[in-house]
Amino acid sequence: MFKSVIYKEWLKIRLIVLIALGLSLLALINIFLKVRHDILFVDAANYWYSFLFRGRAYFMVLKFLPFVIGLAIAIAQYFPETVNKRIKLTFHLPVSENGVLIRMHAFGALVLVVLLALVLGLFVAGSAIFFPSNIIDASLITMLPWFLGGLATYFLVALVLLEPVWLFRGLYSVIAAGFVTFFFTSASIGAFKPVLLPLALITLLLSCVVLFSGYRFRKGEM
Amino acid sequence: MYAIECKNLTHYYGKKLVYENMSFNVEEGKILGLLGKNGTGKSTTINILNGFLQPFAGECLIYGENTQLLTPETKRRIGFLIEGHVQYTFMNIHQIEKFYSGFYPNWNSAPYWELMSKLKVTPKQKISTMSCGQRSQVALGLILAQDPDLLILDDFSMGLDPGYRRLFIDYMREYAKAEHKTVFVTSHIIQDMERLIDDVMIMDYNKILAQQPIEQFMNTFRQFNITLASPEREIDLNGIAVNIEKVKDKLEFYTYSSEDEVKGYLNSKGVEYTSFEEKKMSLEDAFIGLTRKY
Numbered sequence: 235m236f237k238s239v240i241y242k243e244w245l246k247i248r249l250i251v252l253i254a255l256g257l258s259l260l261a262l263i264n265i266f267l268k269v270r271h272d273i274l275f276v277d278a279a280n281y282w283y284s285f286l287f288r289g290r291a292y293f294m295v296l297k298f299l300p301f302v303i304g305l306a307i308a309i310a311q312y313f314p315e316t317v318n319k320r321i322k323l324t325f326h327l328p329v330s331e332n333g334v335l336i337r338m339h340a341f342g343a344l345v346l347v348v349l350l351a352l353v354l355g356l357f358v359a360g361s362a363i364f365f366p367s368n369i370i371d372a373s374l375i376t377m378l379p380w381f382l383g384g385l386a387t388y389f390l391v392a393l394v395l396l397e398p399v400w401l402f403r404g405l406y407s408v409i410a411a412g413f414v415t416f417f418f419t420s421a422s423i424g425a426f427k428p429v430l431l432p433l434a435l436i437t438l439l440l441s442c443v444v445l446f447s448g449y450r451f452r453k454g455e456m
Numbered sequence: 457m458y459a460i461e462c463k464n465l466t467h468y469y470g471k472k473l474v475y476e477n478m479s480f481n482v483e484e485g486k487i488l489g490l491l492g493k494n495g496t497g498k499s500t501t502i503n504i505l506n507g508f509l510q511p512f513a514g515e516c517l518i519y520g521e522n523t524q525l526l527t528p529e530t531k532r533r534i535g536f537l538i539e540g541h542v543q544y545t546f547m548n549i550h551q552i553e554k555f556y557s558g559f560y561p562n563w564n565s566a567p568y569w570e571l572m573s574k575l576k577v578t579p580k581q582k583i584s585t586m587s588c589g590q591r592s593q594v595a596l597g598l599i600l601a602q603d604p605d606l607l608i609l610d611d612f613s614m615g616l617d618p619g620y621r622r623l624f625i626d627y628m629r630e631y632a633k634a635e636h637k638t639v640f641v642t643s644h645i646i647q648d649m650e651r652l653i654d655d656v657m658i659m660d661y662n663k664i665l666a667q668q669p670i671e672q673f674m675n676t677f678r679q680f681n682i683t684l685a686s687p688e689r690e691i692d693l694n695g696i697a698v699n700i701e702k703v704k705d706k707l708e709f710y711t712y713s714s715e716d717e718v719k720g721y722l723n724s725k726g727v728e729y730t731s732f733e734e735k736k737m738s739l740e741d742a743f744i745g746l747t748r749k750y
Contacts, residue, residue, distance in 0.1 A: 322506065323538065327559050
């Protein structure tokens with residue numbers, strides 16, 4: 235049964251996953267071509283200096299990538315369930331209603347995590363060619379809130395889409411927009427380090443909120 | 457033994473009462489048709505039965521379990537056709553069969569593929585690009601493959617042309633009777649129901665007007681067309697009439713009483729008439745006679 239749930243979810247998101255993968259690779263290629271170009275024409279020491287002390291991040295093109303991927307996967311996964319209230323079909327399957335929703339959600343989140351981890355892995359591998367480890371560490375600390383923001387976006391968009399009442403959808407959207415913005419607030423390199431753990435915990439808590447929308451739908455809120 | 461038991465159902469949308477203390481049962485092996493005008497609570501009842509709506513008061517049981525708390529084992533025994541033959545339209549006919557078969561241990565794909573072989577669709581054609589009639593056959597085929605004990609069909613005729621409606625009804629009737637299935641069905645097209653159902657339940661605003669075997673209903677509910685001698689006279693016929701529709705001197709008289717009883721009643725009220733005849737009704741005529749035209 236779990237295999238069947240995964241099969242359905244994969245059919246919905248596979249195109250988005252492929253597009254996201256393609257876009258991510260293009261973004262990474264763009265970053266490292268530019269780094270290579272700048273190091274050749276500026277010189278490595280000055281380039282590192284401008285990163286460490288002037289906050290000139292070479293990876294800004296990745297900033298909203300997790301947000302876009304999280305948003306796209308959530309829409310691809312949950313929008314089809316809201317058309318003609320198709321989620322009724324899912325809740326009618328011979329599995330507990332929460333159980334099926336948790337499985338759908340876990341799969342979507344797992345795909346997103348794997349995709350984002352792949353981007354981070356490739357980014358680290360590419361950066362290792364040009365930069366020392368302290369620059370790579372600082373880069374990762376700067377980027378982690380963005381990647382957590384991508385996950386938070388996924389969880390909150392699922393909450394909004396499955397909510398049966400439009401008024402509540404609007405309300406949730408405003409709150410979600412304000413909340414997600416926090417992950418993408420501009421700050422100097424590594425400034426988010428002290429709040430990374432709380433941000434990760436909050437993101438983890440957000441993973442469950444979709445169950446609330448599912449419960450409201452089953453209760454017949456309209 | 458009942459497949460469905462609903463007891464003292466009361467439901468409101470805001471302050472609007474849908475129905476109060478409504479009770480009904482569906483016997484195992486029977487096909488029950490739920491008829492009612494728009495807004496009388498058909499969809500509300502379907503939603504309560506499927507656990508997608510918590511009633512204000514009362515409860516519905518399916519095979520003895522509260523519909524708000526159905527176990528996966530009981531859900532496996534229920535086939536559900538959503539109004540408009542809603543299915544996962546991003547799948548093709550192979551993908552959707554593969555998906556559902558994983559949930560039902562007794563999955564029997566033969567009737568599904570038999571129906572699919574009649575459709576002129578390509579193997580990779582998405583359900584979203586099929587006609588409403590073709591989608592209805594996909595939905596029906598999936599339910600037949602699931603082989604449930606109880607089928608809940610919400611407005612199955614919606615969007616179907618007469619050919620597909622007839623195909624659906626004939627297939628469903630034969631299947632339900634051969635396999636001793638229980639069917640709870642709603643439809644806006646009442647003439648379809650006449651060919652399909654064993655029992656009829658007619659809902660009006662806030663209440664059930666009739667629930668009985670369709671044969672009994674059609675034999676006992678009658679329409680008399682009467683031409684009045686003095687049409688200007690006010691008539692109070694509510695004693696035995698379920699409904700009367702008067703246009704000039706023509707009176708349509710709907711009742712559960714016999715011809716002799718109606719004539720005796722008219723005489724006792726001093727109502728004179730120049731003609732009196734019983735009209736043979738279809739289920740649709742009877743439905744309109746019972747629930748009024750507007």
